[in-house]
Amino acid sequence: MARLELVGLSKRYGDQYAVREASLRVEQGELVVLLGPSGCGKTTTLRMIAGFVEATAGRVLLGDRDVTRLPPYRRNTGMVFQGYALFPHLTAADNVAFGLEMRRVPAADRRRRIDEVLRLVRLEGLAGRLPRQLSGGQQQRVALARALVIEPDVLLLDEPLSNLDAKLRQEVRVEIRQLQRRLGITTVMVTHDQEEALTMADRLVVMSHGEIQQVGTQRDLYERPRNRFVAGFVGRTNFFAGTLDASGVFRTDGGLTIRCGAGGPGRRLLVLRPEKIAIGHAPPGDVSNSHPGTVEFASYLGAVTEYHVRLASGETVMVQSANQVVGAGGEMALGARVHVAWPAEACLVMADGEPDARPVSGRP
Amino acid sequence: MGGAAPDRRWLGRAALGAIVAAGYAVIVAPLVFVSWLAFFRNEVVSFPPEGYTLRWFGNILDQNNFVDGFFTSLQVGLVAMAAGLAIGIPASVAVARRRFRGRETVNTLLLLPLVVPGVVAGAAIYVFQVEVEVATALPLVAAFPGLVLAHVMITIPWTVRLVTASLTGLDPSTEEAAMNLGAGPVTTFFRVTLPTVRPGIVAAALFSFIVSFGNLEMTLFLIGPGRTTLPIAILQYLEWRIDPTIAAVSFLQIGLIGGAMLLTDRYVKLAKVI
Numbered sequence: 001m002a003r004l005e006l007v008g009l010s011k012r013y014g015d016q017y018a019v020r021e022a023s024l025r026v027e028q029g030e031l032v033v034l035l036g037p038s039g040c041g042k043t044t045t046l047r048m049i050a051g052f053v054e055a056t057a058g059r060v061l062l063g064d065r066d067v068t069r070l071p072p073y074r075r076n077t078g079m080v081f082q083g084y085a086l087f088p089h090l091t092a093a094d095n096v097a098f099g100l101e102m103r104r105v106p107a108a109d110r111r112r113r114i115d116e117v118l119r120l121v122r123l124e125g126l127a128g129r130l131p132r133q134l135s136g137g138q139q140q141r142v143a144l145a146r147a148l149v150i151e152p153d154v155l156l157l158d159e160p161l162s163n164l165d166a167k168l169r170q171e172v173r174v175e176i177r178q179l180q181r182r183l184g185i186t187t188v189m190v191t192h193d194q195e196e197a198l199t200m201a202d203r204l205v206v207m208s209h210g211e212i213q214q215v216g217t218q219r220d221l222y223e224r225p226r227n228r229f230v231a232g233f234v235g236r237t238n239f240f241a242g243t244l245d246a247s248g249v250f251r252t253d254g255g256l257t258i259r260c261g262a263g264g265p266g267r268r269l270l271v272l273r274p275e276k277i278a279i280g281h282a283p284p285g286d287v288s289n290s291h292p293g294t295v296e297f298a299s300y301l302g303a304v305t306e307y308h309v310r311l312a313s314g315e316t317v318m319v320q321s322a323n324q325v326v327g328a329g330g331e332m333a334l335g336a337r338v339h340v341a342w343p344a345e346a347c348l349v350m351a352d353g354e355p356d357a358r359p360v361s362g363r364p
Numbered sequence: 365m366g367g368a369a370p371d372r373r374w375l376g377r378a379a380l381g382a383i384v385a386a387g388y389a390v391i392v393a394p395l396v397f398v399s400w401l402a403f404f405r406n407e408v409v410s411f412p413p414e415g416y417t418l419r420w421f422g423n424i425l426d427q428n429n430f431v432d433g434f435f436t437s438l439q440v441g442l443v444a445m446a447a448g449l450a451i452g453i454p455a456s457v458a459v460a461r462r463r464f465r466g467r468e469t470v471n472t473l474l475l476l477p478l479v480v481p482g483v484v485a486g487a488a489i490y491v492f493q494v495e496v497e498v499a500t501a502l503p504l505v506a507a508f509p510g511l512v513l514a515h516v517m518i519t520i521p522w523t524v525r526l527v528t529a530s531l532t533g534l535d536p537s538t539e540e541a542a543m544n545l546g547a548g549p550v551t552t553f554f555r556v557t558l559p560t561v562r563p564g565i566v567a568a569a570l571f572s573f574i575v576s577f578g579n580l581e582m583t584l585f586l587i588g589p590g591r592t593t594l595p596i597a598i599l600q601y602l603e604w605r606i607d608p609t610i611a612a613v614s615f616l617q618i619g620l621i622g623g624a625m626l627l628t629d630r631y632v633k634l635a636k637v638i
Binding site: 073 | 540
């Protein structure tokens with residue numbers, strides 16, 4: 001187990017970058033999730049760490065070793081593949097034994113470690129089964145055991161839950177996370193599933209168009225997105241394009257005036273999370289921003305109700321309101337005249353006019 | 365409409381059954397008749413049987429041609445099968461797994477012997493061997509090595525086709541998993557790739573042997589005095605006699621190949637590979 005560091009890692013096919021200058025440090029025992037839409041370069045990055053894809057430029061450091069030019073079988077990474085990639089002709093126990101045999105671990109020691117790891121993933125009774133005689137969840141655990149038993153420097157998970165059904169996915173998510181914490185194993189996981197990423201990661205790496213957009217905790221990404229892509233990708237949000245003046249007043253292109261505190265004046269993009277906006281029949285007192293409007297759309301989502309409110313300026317804001325005690329007068333009818341309000345601190349102002357995928361920084 | 369539907373369905377099922385039965389009859393009838401004929405007492409193959417006897421089986425052993433031919437065919441078949449696998453398996457790996465210029469062409473070339481008529485191939489190989497022998501004094505014409513080389517050529521397409529099919533069905537990430545766990549390319553090939561395509565290899569071995577063992581047209585050009593294969597021995601016998609001996613030989617051959625297939629099927633489900 002060790003620290004993993006990527007330094008300016010790039011992969012180019014012709015003049016197209018699959019991954020461009022990715023830099024990242026994963027601390028000993030940390031679980032970092034690479035998150036992004038398909039084609040964003042997250043899988044290529046993982047495969048460069050494993051050694052299946054050769055880097056065009058940059059370095060992969062594992063502990064004190066520079067493994068950039070090493071073949072996969074000299075790197076000591078443990079990978080769980082999306083389709084598990086179990087050896088179909090070997091039993092669960094023999095699948096797990098494979099890596100130990102390659103490391104010439106003596107037979108007695110091998111048996112002990114196989115028993116131990118199978119117990120760890122709760123497969124004790126199924127050691128003699130062939131992969132085709134196991135359920136999807138069981139196969140997944142064999143793949144995990146096979147990767148863990150070699151005590152890899154880093155555990156690599158490639159969409160490990162995508163082939164499981166929804167209920168099982170919830171369980172396995174927790175299981176993998178607990179196991180990873182208990183073993184203190186440095187882990188990099190790739191997924192396109194936001195919820196999975198948010199629940200499992202210590203830190204997340206949001207990628208788009210081959211570039212790292214932002215690295216940070218769940219809270220960092222949600223509360224302080226670096227750019228439009230991250231703000232739009234993580235959670236739901238309102239965007240307003242407009243100009244900010246020196247006194248901290250933002251004028252949207254639609255004509256709405258929003259007070260949002262200090263910031264450099266100029267063309268800006270205003271990001272406003274829907275749950276930070278209050279909605280009510282009467283205008284609230286003493287809030288920086290309060291606007292009248294009409295409910296155009298309401299969608300009951302259980303814990304919250306989502307409203308789309310058309311303002312006098314013609315713009316629409318999305319509002320999420322927590323559903324508290326029934327009968328507390330929380331619900332707004334379609335067409336109701338309402339007031340929406342939010343404090344200046346709820347506004348997040350960022351540079352505008354950038355393409356969606358503009359990189360900001362590779363380091364937290 | 366509601367009342368008519370069940371009747372029609374019954375009709376459809378009956379028609380399907382009839383077609384399937386007819387198909388099986390066409391395939392099985394010759395095998396059944398040849399096997400039956402092998403036991404007739406008639407001196408000349410004719411119908412109906414005048415009685416039954418086993419003497420034709422005894423007669424086979426009196427015909428040196430049949431016994432020699434059988435052993436020649438067996439030797440040629442086994443050597444051609446082994447050589448075909450030795451060449452065909454690496455070729456399949458290259459065609460199925462590597463990306464290189466001319467890959468499609470190589471694949472077509474490897475399968476080409478399947479579509480060249482045996483007589484054409486036999487004549488061409490004969491002329492080629494004569495030319496090579498004249499030029500180099502290597503004993504090829506009407507000799508065992510020449511015969512085996514020609515048979516290797518017809519076994520290669522079977523190996524390539526069956527092994528390539530198995531390789532295409534193998535998830536490449538299992539090979540990556542092996543490397544991830546510390547296996548180099550050679551170990552990965554022998555410990556993971558080869559075992560998972562084993563059914564394809566077994567089927568390839570079986571069909572290579574059958575194709576070589578039963579080949580007549582091409583082999584006709586390549587045998588010499590004192591060296592015949594079993595199919596040619598049968599043909600030569602047929603030129604002078606038409607007693608049920610050849611039916612008895614065919615019966616044994618059907619039994620041998622059928623037995624080999626059944627035995628193979630116990631270890632590898634052939635229906636899955638072909």
